[in-house]
Amino acid sequence: MTNRPFQVICEIEPPTRPDLMHVRHQIGTLSKVADTFLVPDNHIGRATVSSVAVAHEVEAMGGRSIACLNSRDRNLLGFRRDLLTAAAYGVDRFLFVYGDKPASGNRTGDLNVRAMIEEVRTLPQDAAFAGTPPFQVGTAAGLRPLPAWKRAADFVFVQVSFSLEALLRWREANPVDVPVYAGVMVLASENHARRLAAAIPDIDIPGELVEKVAADRDAGVEATCEQILRIRDSGAFDGVHLIPVTRYRQVAARLEHLLR
Template sequence: MSHQPFQVICEIEPPTRPDLKHVRHQIGTLGKVADSFLIPDNHIGRATVSSLAVAHEVEAMGGRSIACLNARDRNLLGFQRDMLTAAAYGVDQFLFVYGDKPAAGSRTGQLTVRTMLEEVRAAAQGAAFAGVQPFRVGTAAGLRPLPPWKRSADFVFVQVSFSLDALLEWREANPVEVPVYAGVMVLASENHARRLAAAIPDIDIPTALVEKVATDRLAGVEATCEHILRIRESGAFDGVHLIPVARYREVAASLEELL
């Protein structure tokens, strides 16, 4: 673990319409507890406003941003365009992911996370990016052995888990020198739990928590905030990747009090 203070990286719900008001509200509300913001890219296979544009908006509001870019929707030329756009916007932090299954259509099939990482490292040496702030690039990891090539990233986001023991077991088995952020998510409802279990087959969602959120809409918020505190106290992670879903107001209020 690095010596930087424990970081809370809050995920923004990206807009599916050409309107950034809701994004600005999330940034303003979470700003007191977030050290930076992660902006998803075509979230869960639906078209959204560009993560680069939203990241630029975060920076304009005085925050720090990490723009997510998925391999699913890009060919090499499109990816090179995005890197130039990011440099022009002053966006310098990214999370490269494979991408959720698209709601319609199919993958381009040309890029992978690994080739994106290799491409951005090579581009940094090119004349087009001379004088540009070096990009920091992270990768996502499941609770499985971390491939050697992912260890070359600047930081790692570990998948959402409701179990501190599972996270600590993964961390011990996968020592890396770069910052590692544990994924935490607010469980909003029973239906949300079912969708999450279907999307991440190896995730373990406590039955007791599912039963609590069925009768108390804030139970998921309380459990997540307690989970974050336990992760911080463990000293095993550099921070968390927090996904507040629609409960960002409640999460902000609770975390501000606790942290």
């Protein structure tokens, strides 16, 4: 059981054009239910506005942010550039991930998540970062044994699952003292379910839920909000990583009602 307050970390859709209006709308809409906003990095292999820049925008609007940085698109020099930019902007929390397959099929290959964490841990001794508060860094985990180097992160995001039982089994088998956030995602459509199943081989999407969503799009919103409450009431997690996809307005309205 965790003694820390339960947190809802909402993922927002980053812009693929130089326009932050949609980002601001998401932040404003979700702010009543979100404790923190996660900003993806080159989401699903498409170029987006820098996650560090969007995280800075979140902070400017009075929210708290976590900027996602993927190892796929970076070498060490590019990574240090992002850290310097983050320090200048006051962005101090990151989620480091491998990154979705890029549209081109290529990646830089110079960096991995473990090396990124190790690099950040050396920054207190780096003159370039003198006077900068320490960065907090998290990592992502599948529903598999958690390696020792990931246990050394400041927080852990567990992959999306539609099964509370699977999440609880993983949590029991992987005890860590740092905050752990369970992934939940709104199932937006039957096609969305097929894409998820193809992208995440070990995900288990209940057929009954897919049928409900096919008949009623709001069924996915309802199921996600109920899953959040079950995860909270289990006491096993410090919060959820909520991915509302395009249904963020409906999720915000429903979740605000349930969390009152």
